[in-house]
Amino acid sequence: MDLSLTPAEEAFRLEARRWLEANVPSTPLPSGDDAEGFALHRVWEKKLFDARWAVVSWPEAYGGRGASLVEWLLFEEEYYRAGAPQRIAQNGIFLLAPTLFEFGTQAQRDRILPRMAAALDVWAQGWSEPGAGSDLAGLTSRAVRDDARGGWRLSGQKTWCTRGAHCDWMFGLFRTDPAADRHRGMTYFLVPLRAPGVTVRAVGRLDGDDGFADVFLDDVFVPDDDVLGGVHKGWEVAMATTSSERGLTLRSPGRFLATAARLVDLGKRFGVDERLRDDVVRAHIDAEAYRLYTQQTVTRVMDGGSIGAESSLNKVFWSELDVRMHATALEILGERAELVDDAPAAVDLGAWMKGHQFALAGPIYAGTNEIQKNVIAERVLGLPRR
Amino acid sequence: MRFAFSPDQLAMQTALRALLEKECPAPVVRAAWTSDTGHSPALWRSLTDFGLVGLTADAAHGGVGLDELDLVLLLEECGRAAVPAPVLEATAVAAPLLRDAANDALNARWQPALASGEAVVTVGLAGSDFVVAANVADLVLLERSGELHAVPAGALTRTAQRSVDGSRRLFTVQWEPSAETLVADGEVASRAIAAARDRGALAAAAQLLGLARQMIAMTVGHVTVRKQFGAAIGSFQAVKHHLANALVKVEFARPLVYRAAYSMARGDADRSLHVSMAKAQASDAAEVAARAALQCHGAIGYSYEHDLHLWMKRAWALGAAWGSAAQHRARVGEALFGG
Incomplete structure (x- = not known):
């Protein structure tokens, strides 16, 4: 065991810290989940890309630095520590990209990844449907073969697509063999949201931002080049994506370490009684636990191991931690907790209430925690299925 | 950065687990509850021969000379098997305390014997007001007035002082400090x-991990075979979620x-x-595991005949020993907030 950093890793961390200190906007950008804020965040993503900080773990050819997993964790710690803007590109760069690296063709990578890294194309997810949420395999959106044009015609409705109203592309599952078993006969498609037949409707989220979208597809043509991982192979490919979302790549420890550190600061600024202080300490310890747990995982991955069902443990832990931390912050703020946005007496522009509302989504998205606990029980502990 | 144990450390863990499966099954734990001393010389001999004790x-005095990082997985195994022996006191705390x-002369007298x-x-x-295993000890290292x-x-x-865990023999002790008993004072x-106290808390935490994991394992075994409503109860979500x-x-x-x-071994x-x-996190985890285990076992787990309570009571005892979760969080709070 060696928990120290090499001089090269320390240098990498320092370089990231210096760049972020010099470049992170001094006033926070407006929410990237509304149209106006999204445009500003796209500019920020481009700035990250130009300085080669957008996708540090990718190969240099696609705009990355070929950074190791350890370096990636360090970058993430620095990014959130600096209070840098939310990553509107995250669903592409952290979820689709790992899937492209694993299942995509060389031509797909070359075509898609550079534009994704530069935020020229921002990607939305297309999983849930009105009739398929936790039971994703119940989805009914379909793709019909179009041999004449060499592709597929997609129809159906996708829902709860994060920032879908502002995005350029969507990745998701469509049924290509209606006769097959429910976990088979699905294909993973890459869908241009500006294509004829696509209608996108923004849907307001709990916090009032247009952070969701319904995506209606009416006979939308998608060429064979935009099938990812093979026809009827969609479920396996999608499962690779969701374990990224639950696990390592979407929710790095840096995010929660930064929240915990801000919570300690908040406690010092506004004062805490013994019980609230204990809650703050719990948050600090839990964030540390998540950081160390991730280091264990990273070591295992570097040794050639995989993540698998353990990503469900991860997802339950960080999502519940995030809710607890924000609930503690709101208690510390007392009656000021309800003040939001430009309320003159709001603390930190109401960031804790905003964060609280976002944190509450954590136990729901990426597979509800109830589903994750079933996965833990069945696939980690080996309990019988229903 | 590498967060993993060495092949040697993992091999020792595997070997100890195999030894304990053979030498310390549940009946051995249970027997310690009712024996005169709570101590099994045969088990202590096995653990000594293994090299654990x-x-x-100190390697210079007949010991193996390894550190906290080498020991932690072995203590976890002792927790997993609910070993009824003062490994924490003798190995994790006393030997390094004597060394430090x-x-x-004193080291030469006691380290080889230990x-x-x-x-x-x-x-x-x-x-702490209590000394574990004072009835079978030859020497007790005691603190008074610094x-x-x-x-x-x-x-x-x-x-x-009877413990809820019948294998833990606790005692309050009266003694007279003298020039002959004095080992060290002042800064030394x-x-x-202080280091000994940290080692005790660390060792308790490691055992709590093993105890908790074993309680979960026992429960998985139970809910997989126990059927109600025509199905293994482990197939019900309510049970799954407790265990998850x-x-x-x-x-x-x-x-x-x-x-x-790692930090103790490196003097961080x-x-x-x-x-x-x-310690805070391990104490809490063992508590949650014990509750889930008992609830998922149902009435059978509440019976004295079932082995679950042997593990659960050890977890209760170690959860509070060497500082409770709340006490350790308070120490972290002092570091974060000051005073």
Whole structure:
């Protein structure tokens, strides 16, 4: 065991810290989940890309630095520590990209990844449907073969697509063999949201931002080049994506370490009684636990191991931690907790209430925690299925 | 950065697990509850021959000379098997404490005896009123007024204090400090004792991990075979979620415990803080695991005949020993907030 950093890793961390200190906007950008804020965040993503900080773990050819997993964790710690803007590109760069690296063709990578890294194309997810949420395999959106044009015609409705109203592309599952078993006969498609037949409707989220979208597809043509991982192979490919979302790549420890550190600061600024202080300490310890747990995982991955069902443990832990931390912050703020946005007496522009509302989504998205606990029980502990 | 144990460390863990499966099955744990001393000389001999008892004893004095990081997985195994023996007191705490605080003569007298199993050495440090295994110890290292003393068992007046865990024999002790019993005072004593206290908390945390994981394993076994409503009860979501919650608690305590062992072994400046994080989280995790285990066992787990309570009661005892979760969080709070 060696928990120290090499001089090269320390240098990498320092370089990231210096760049972020010099470049992170001094006033926070407006929410990237509304149209106006999204445009500003796209500019920020481009700035990250130009300085080669957008996708540090990718190969240099696609705009990355070929950074190791350890370096990636360090970058993430620095990014959130600096209070840098939310990553509107995250669903592409952290979820689709790992899937492209694993299942995509060389031509797909070359075509898609550079534009994704530069935020020229921002990607939305297309999983849930009105009739398929936790039971994703119940989805009914379909793709019909179009041999004449060499592709597929997609129809159906996708829902709860994060920032879908502002995005350029969507990745998701469509049924290509209606006769097959429910976990088979699905294909993973890459869908241009500006294509004829696509209608996108923004849907307001709990916090009032247009952070969701319904995506209606009416006979939308998608060429064979935009099938990812093979026809009827969609479920396996999608499962690779969701374990990224639950696990390592979407929710790095840096995010929660930064929240915990801000919570300690908040406690010092506004004062805490013994019980609230204990809650703050719990948050600090839990964030540390998540950081160390991730280091264990990273070591295992570097040794050639995989993540698998353990990503469900991860997802339950960080999502519940995030809710607890924000609930503690709101208690510390007392009656000021309800003040939001430009309320003159709001603390930190109401960031804790905003964060609280976002944190509450954590136990729901990426597979509800109830589903994750079933996965833990069945696939980690080996309990019988229903 | 590499957060993993060495092949040697993992091999020792595997070997100890195999040994304990053979030498310390549940009936051995249960027998310690009702035996005269709570101590099994045969088990202590096995653990000594394995090299566990003398693992941290000074290599120059017949010990193995390994550190906290080498020991932590083995303590976890002792927790998993609910080993009824003072490994925490003798191996994790007493041997390094002698090394840190005692002069050569005292080390030469006691380290080889401790490592060979010839003598049992236990501890009673300020902050706790009780000495574990004082009835079978040959020597007790005791703290008073910032001084460390080594008191032969014959010079103690012991009062048994019955524990909920029948294999833990606790005693309050009366004794007279003297020039002969004095091991160290001043800065040497206070540093050695502070480290000893951290080692005790770390060792308890490691055992709690093993206890918790074993309680979950016992429960998985039960709910897989127990049928109600025509199905294994482990197929019901209510049961699954209890066990999943417990597993999350344990698996996110684990890296804190391992990191604390690493920091102790390396003398990291933040080692005490790391130990407190580990003990707080491990105590809580074991508590959650015990509750989930009992609930999912139902009435059978509430029976005295079933083995679950042997593990659960050890978890209760170790959860509070060497500082409770709340006490350790308070120590972390002092570091974060000051005073």
